[in-house]
């Protein structure tokens with residue numbers, strides 16, 4: 317039986333962030349993920365989880381200046397001190413929230429840049445973060461993101477992420493397979509999932525191409541859910557989609573899949 321986590325950055329947006337926890341629990345979710353908790357104190361977020369009997373299963377390291385368009389700094393040369401401070405901050409939140417894994421966003425790279433330098437920076441930061449997180453038994457996740465939504469993003473395919481993960485060599489580094497991005501960039505979802513199964517730490521879903529509920533579009537999600545079960549996938553499935561209307565009104569797929 318698949319385990320679904322509500323993504324509170326995209327779902328339940330008809331409520332303010334704190335109220336999304338209650339809405340997710342009422343709708344039947346037992347776990348949540350979100351991009352960033354940093355606008356709130358760790359104790360506040362921990363309280364919302366506790367009050368609603370929810371687990372937090374994922375959030376991201378601080379991404380640089382998000383409002384200015386930055387999308388992570390892990391691959392950006394010259395930002396290492398900021399990256400390291402972000403790892404410390406994320407660990408503080410993860411311990412307070414009981415979160416088992418955090419995602420390190422790579423960042424956007426200028427088209428004329430020296431790719432080797434960005435790759436080297438990304439690997440060094442990955443090594444640092446993995447070792448720090450391992451001290452607390454936490455995992456580090458890498459997520460390939462499609463270039464249509466995020467032009468210039470450093471990490472775009474599952475194969476690229478797994479190659480970098482293997483090169484880093486730290487056992488607590490895993491890859492996130494977001495089926496939405498993977499379908500846009502590569503297709504062949506079932507075979508790709510099976511190929512990398514042992515090193516996939518988290519999955520996410522949304523319809524393609526519109527990124528709405530996973531009950532429409534070009535991907536057959538009931539087939540994917542069945543495959544995950546058959547493969548014995550133990551991780552969570554993050555529902556990272558923009559509801560077409562009110563979140564609760566679009567949850568028939570969730571009730572049918574649970």
Ligand SMILES: O=C(O)C(=O)[C@H](O)CO
Nearest residue numbers: 376419421459461494556
């Ligand atoms: O875009 C996604 O798919 C994401 O998961 C976030 O933007 C980065 O964590």
Ligand SMILES: [Mg+2]
Nearest residue numbers: 459494520556
């Ligand atoms: Mg994602």
